[in-house]
Structure formats: structure tokens, C-alpha cells
Amino acid sequence: MKIQAVDYTTLVALVTELQRDWVPARLEQVYQYDKQTLCLALRTLEKREWLWLSWHPQAARMHLGDRPPRDPDTFTFSDQLRHLIKGSALLGIELIQPWERVVDFQFGRRPGEVPQWHLYVEIMGKHSNVILANADQQIVTTAQQISGDRSTVRPVQTGQPYEFPPALTKTAPSPTESFERWQERIALLPKSLKKQILENYRGVSPILLEGMIGAAQLTPEQTTDTLTANDWENLFQQWQRWLACLEQRQFCLTLQDNQYQMVTWQPDESCLPLQPTLNHYYQSRLNQQQFQQLHHQLSQKVSLLLGKLQQKAQLFRTRLTESTEADQYRQYGDLLMAYLHEWQPGLTKIALTDFASGDRVKIPLQPDKNAVQNAQAFYKQHQKLKRANHIVQPLLKEVETEIHYLEHIEASLGQIANYENATDLEALQEIQAELIHGGYLKTNREPTAKQAVSKPHIYSTPGGSELWIGRNNQQNDHLTFRVANDYDLWFHSQEIPGSHVLLRLEPGAVPDEAELQWAADFAAYYSRASQSDQVPIVYTKPKHVYKPKGAKPGMCIYKQETILWGQPQRAKAAIAKLTQSTDQSEKK
Structure with a gap:
């Protein structure tokens, strides 16, 4: 989705509102949200808000926004700003020139004094930047260093004088033009x-x-x-x-x-609040862009890992199939030793009578070896295959367990295929964090403090209860082992990767068949078999669900289960109906 750029009209509207409400103000904190976004905490006598400044090439902007997360800030640019202007007074906010998308945030010791610092916010698409200059207009630090190799027109580097961007050659609009x-x-x-x-x-x-x-x-x-x-x-x-x-x-x-x-072109149009609307507009579109990129990255990675593991599992299965022939090689050796007198030099095969069945057994021979040497080779092969059986079986089990786990991840990614709101991105980021923690993904970023688990899907049932559905392994574990109580019922697709589903019940409540079937249909829809007509679903009390020691996230075992057949297409239709009614109520 293309993101609308902040144009000159929008910038004038933002500067007008910020001048009115936030000059003067005190700069209490500086935090860099990511490599292209800076957050400034401003406080006046009446209020405190966060001002977001971004030099993102597709979404350069400035507006008041939400409080940034408490993750560690390791960026050099924000560290320099904290050292130089934190605690200063915001004395003015001005557009440097008419028809230019550059805003000058002026900082000093106290209101009424001459500004000591100028924070220039240049909102110019891929050329956007944030630059701090001192009172002598010398650049002290900048979000992006632009060397002479990158731009011969206007290099931007620390220690150099700050120069305004080159003026455009187009005509400036004027109300006096005829x-x-x-x-x-x-x-x-x-x-x-x-x-x-x-x-x-x-x-x-x-x-x-x-x-x-x-x-x-x-x-x-x-x-x-x-x-x-x-x-x-x-x-x-x-x-x-x-x-x-x-x-x-x-x-x-x-x-x-x-x-x-920013202009009402049609009569009777209602005006929306400027800062919250722009904040929501850009955050939602950037979230959607990040969601699409991250979903593609994770899906590709999981698919690649599964492909390699499937090849490894097939290799182990081939080895096990070969190991079943171990007894045959021992039989060949026994028969050769018993019928040494029938062997003749140069034979490539020999047919001997089996002791037990009386059948003739054809045995391949190596012509350059005698009968004893051939028998010894068969015994050696027998021992080799027998040892391989004991070694390969646990390896195959380990690989199959890993495949089962990654199939759960793949199923979760399939259920979060489209972006609808911020919780979708949060659920996807939890999957990313899980893969990083499991060693499947590499990252250069420092581990952040553990965040609260994102919200699961919650649906109302026909009987008035609630159905809670995990969207990833972290949510699944949280629902099953932290949220569930003794009155709830736990649902899951049988032997098929899928979400953990909780039917939340009041104390003493007994669900009827329709309620159980509703939950089974949703458990079937939120599984890897969501395209099937029917899916086997098990349900039991949460106290009968256990997590084996050392098991990966989302993995569990259960007992005392009852089996139902869920129909995912019924759940799909129910979700579509619920979504449609929600959209209609929001429009009203």
C-alpha cells in the first residue's frame, strides 16, 4: 500500500497547531524509536505529549503520537541529542522559508532568550533528514550524513555550516496572481x-x-x-x-x-482531529508495510527449514529401511559358513538351501574373495546396519519432533496472513522472537525486555460464552497454562498443527452439544487442515493438558480427551458474518 506523503499544506497545518499548543515547552526526553524515527517528550504547564519526527523515505513526517516502548535506545543520534538539548526549552517552531518543507525547532535555556540550538526537520521524501545545528548554524549532529560522493549539490556533514535545501525553480503560488x-x-x-x-x-x-x-x-x-x-x-x-x-x-x-x-472541498464535511488522525494513519500503514515484509521473511524461512528437515527425515528413513536388511546379511553369512564345500573360486553368486524353510536362497558374492571372506563381509555389514538402527531411530524422532513444531509455526503464519490491526503485527513479532530464541533466525539487535503477550482471538458463542483462540505458540502456552481455569474446556485439532482453543465457562455451567460443536468448528478452522471438510478435534479439561519437560513453545500432551468432528467452513462463515456486522456498526 502506497503511503501518502506529508505535503506543504499538511506541514503548515501541523506547524500552526504545534506553535499554538506547544510553544513554549520543555524537552524532557529524547528517544529513538528506530533507525528513521525520533520521539521527543514535550511538557507544558498543562500537558505532556510525545512528538514524533521521522525521516523515513516513504513516510517522513512530524506529529504528536503515542508513548514509545521502553526498549533500550542504542542509537548514537538520540544519545547526542540527549546530551546536547535534553532539558532545554522549546522556544519556537517555524517554517524556514515559504513553500519549503523544512521546519526549524528552536531550543534555548528559557523562554525569551535567543535560541542556542536549531533542530531542522527536512520532510522531503527520500532526501528527508533531521539535523541539529548550533547558534552559529554549524551542524553538530545529523540523522543521516550525506557525503560529497552521495550528493555534490548539498553535502550534510558534522562540522559544516547548515545550508537550506536548494530552492525549487517552479513558480510559487500567490493569491495576487491574476x-x-x-x-x-x-x-x-x-x-x-x-x-x-x-x-x-x-x-x-x-x-x-x-x-x-x-x-x-x-x-x-x-x-x-x-x-x-x-x-x-x-x-x-x-x-x-x-x-x-x-x-x-x-x-x-x-x-x-x-x-x-487538509482542505474541505465538499460542503458539510466534518473535520477530524489533526494529530491523532495523522498518527493513526501513518502508524497503521507503516505497521502494514512492516507486517507484509516480516510475514514474507518468516514464511520463506520456515518453508526453507521444513524443506531441509524433510530431506533429512527422508534420509534417516532410508537408512532405517536398509537396517531392516541386517538379519538377511547374517543369514547369508551363516549359510556360506555352513556350505563352504559348495563354494568355488570365481563365483559371483550362489544358491544355498535355507535351514528353516528349505527354500533356495540366492547369495551375491565377491569373486575376488573366498567363501570365508564373503561370510565375514556379510557379518560386518550385519553389525553395521544393526548399529545404524540404534543410532538413526532417535535422530529421526528428533527431526520429526522439530518438523511437527515448525508445522505449528507454519500454521500460525497461515492464520495471520493479512494485516487488519496492530495486534496482527504484535502476534507476528512474537513468532519472530520465538524463532530467534530457538536459534532459527539471527539478529544483530540486543534482546529487549519481555513484553506482555499480545491478545488472542476472542469470539462470542451462541450460548453467551467466549472462545479464546491462540494466534501463535506464545499465546497458546499462555492460554493453556496461565489463563485457563478448572471450568474451561480445551480444544485442539487431533494430531494436526493448530491453535489452542479455550471455551471459557462460568462455574457450574455445562455446555450443550451446539456449544461444543461451535468450539470444535473454530478449532478446525484455526488449524492446518482449515481447507478440509471435516477435522478431528479433541477436547478435555485444561488440567489434563501437560507440557513435557524441554518441549518447545506450543507443544503439549493431553489425556482423557473426547473427539468431535469440526467443520472449518462453518466457522469461516460465522467469522465472516461477525466481521460484517462489526464493520456495519462501526460505520454507524
Whole structure:
């Protein structure tokens, strides 16, 4: 999903609101969330919030947001900022120049004094950056060092003077520009309206123009030579409307079709709160992007591991099959020793009578060896295969256990195939952490403090109870061995990787057949056999579920179980119906 860039209009709206509500403020903390996002804790006399600054190439932005996690901050950039400006007063927030997407956060000792530090936030797509300069405009530290090799136009390095980004050569929009001159610029070439305005004027973005052109009852791809005089007047009116919003600093954030606008192009549009809406917009889209990348990475890794383990298991099974022939080699040796007188030099095979059955047994021989030497070779092969049987069996069991475990991981990944909300990413990150802890994935990051287990799926049953369903092995263990009580019932697909399912019951409550079948259908749907018509499901009391010593996450054994046949397609239909009713209620 493409992420909408913060354009000049959005930046002016953000600066206007931050100037009004957060100047002056005290910078209490500096925390770097990731390699492209910085969080500043600001406090005024009335409130405290976190300001997020990002130089992400697809989602460079600034807005108030949620408190960042308490993970260790090991980034050098934030450490330098903490040392230099933590505890300072935020004295001003200014756009450095009209029509430029660069914001100057000015810090000093106390309000009313001259700023000692300038934190420049440059929101310019893949060229975005955050730069700290002193009062003499000398760069002290920067999020990204830009050497002369990377950019001959504008290197950015510590110790050098801070220079504003090169000005664009396009025309700056002006409310005083005449209609005739404006029309002349855009109508110069018979290209699409959106393209012509983008190529001629600064400060406009594709999303802004789509709203503006649509408000004039035109289409963005409509060519300039097809516009009537009335069309030009309507479009110029919307152009002036946008410039008036910028001049008066009056904005209205609306959200439609996964895009937001800072100008109300249609009448009776309700305005959304600026900071929370932008925070949710960018966090959800970045989460979705991270989810897709992580899901692909984990799925590929698990598939690769399973493929290698399946090959290893097949090799061990072949060895075991060969080891069953050990008794045959001993029989060959016994028969040769018993019928030494029948052997003749140069034979490549010999047929001898078996002692027990009386059948003729054909024995292959090595012509360069005598009968005793051939018999000794058969005895040696017998001992080798017999030893292999004892060695390979535990190895095969170990590999099959690992395959079973990774199939559980694969089933969990299959159930979290699409991103819907932040809990989906959390569940996926728990799988990643589990694979790292198990040594299946490598990481250069330091281990973070143990986080609370993410939320499982929770569904209401027809009888009014709740069905809790684990989304990964960590959740499965948590539900089965931490959450479950003596009144609940535990469900799982029989001998098939799948989620642990808890039917939560009140003390003394006895579920009827419909309730049990409902739980069995969901357990079948959240298993590796979700595409089958019927899946065998076991259920028992949680106290009859045990975790063997040394077992991997999510692995358990059970007893005193009852078997039901779950129908996953019924659960799928029920979930679709529940999702549809939830969406409709949210729209209302």
C-alpha cells in the first residue's frame, strides 16, 4: 500500500497547531524509536505529549503520537541529542522559508532568550533528514550524513555550516496572481491538468490536486485543451480557496478512501482531529508495510527449514529401511559358513538351501574373495546396519519432533496472513522472537525486555460464552497454562498443527452439544487442515493438558480427551458474518 506523503499544506497545518499548543515547552526526553524515527517528550504547564519526527523515505513526517516502548535506545543520534538539548526549552517552531518543507525547532535555556540550538526537520521524501545545528548554524549532529560522493549539490556533514535545501525553480503560488497569468501557465501545453499544475507550481501535491480538480467538477487526467472557460473559472476558484486556507491558517482534515485532505472541498464535511488522525494513519500503514515484509521473511524461512528437515527425515528413513536388511546379511553369512564345500573360486553368486524353510536362497558374492571372506563381509555389514538402527531411530524422532513444531509455526503464519490491526503485527513479532530464541533466525539487535503477550482471538458463542483462540505458540502456552481455569474446556485439532482453543465457562455451567460443536468448528478452522471438510478435534479439561519437560513453545500432551468432528467452513462463515456486522456498526 502506497503511503501518502506529508505535503506543504499538511506541514503548515501541523506547524500552526504545534506553535499554538506547544510553544513554549520543555524537552524532557529524547528517544529513538528506530533507525528513521525520533520521539521527543514535550511538557507544558498543562500537558505532556510525545512528538514524533521521522525521516523515513516513504513516510517522513512530524506529529504528536503515542508513548514509545521502553526498549533500550542504542542509537548514537538520540544519545547526542540527549546530551546536547535534553532539558532545554522549546522556544519556537517555524517554517524556514515559504513553500519549503523544512521546519526549524528552536531550543534555548528559557523562554525569551535567543535560541542556542536549531533542530531542522527536512520532510522531503527520500532526501528527508533531521539535523541539529548550533547558534552559529554549524551542524553538530545529523540523522543521516550525506557525503560529497552521495550528493555534490548539498553535502550534510558534522562540522559544516547548515545550508537550506536548494530552492525549487517552479513558480510559487500567490493569491495576487491574476487569473489570466495563472491560466496561461497551466494551459501552455495540452497535458493532463494534474501534471501541468505539478510541473509549474511549488507546494502542490498529487492528492491535493485530485481534491481540488474534483471540487471543480473535472478529472485529474483531463487535458488542458478540453477545458471550457467555465471550467477554468471553477478551477481557479478552488485554487484561490486553497491559497486562502494557507494564508488564514484554517485547515480541516478529512479522510476518505485511505487518503486525507487538509482542505474541505465538499460542503458539510466534518473535520477530524489533526494529530491523532495523522498518527493513526501513518502508524497503521507503516505497521502494514512492516507486517507484509516480516510475514514474507518468516514464511520463506520456515518453508526453507521444513524443506531441509524433510530431506533429512527422508534420509534417516532410508537408512532405517536398509537396517531392516541386517538379519538377511547374517543369514547369508551363516549359510556360506555352513556350505563352504559348495563354494568355488570365481563365483559371483550362489544358491544355498535355507535351514528353516528349505527354500533356495540366492547369495551375491565377491569373486575376488573366498567363501570365508564373503561370510565375514556379510557379518560386518550385519553389525553395521544393526548399529545404524540404534543410532538413526532417535535422530529421526528428533527431526520429526522439530518438523511437527515448525508445522505449528507454519500454521500460525497461515492464520495471520493479512494485516487488519496492530495486534496482527504484535502476534507476528512474537513468532519472530520465538524463532530467534530457538536459534532459527539471527539478529544483530540486543534482546529487549519481555513484553506482555499480545491478545488472542476472542469470539462470542451462541450460548453467551467466549472462545479464546491462540494466534501463535506464545499465546497458546499462555492460554493453556496461565489463563485457563478448572471450568474451561480445551480444544485442539487431533494430531494436526493448530491453535489452542479455550471455551471459557462460568462455574457450574455445562455446555450443550451446539456449544461444543461451535468450539470444535473454530478449532478446525484455526488449524492446518482449515481447507478440509471435516477435522478431528479433541477436547478435555485444561488440567489434563501437560507440557513435557524441554518441549518447545506450543507443544503439549493431553489425556482423557473426547473427539468431535469440526467443520472449518462453518466457522469461516460465522467469522465472516461477525466481521460484517462489526464493520456495519462501526460505520454507524
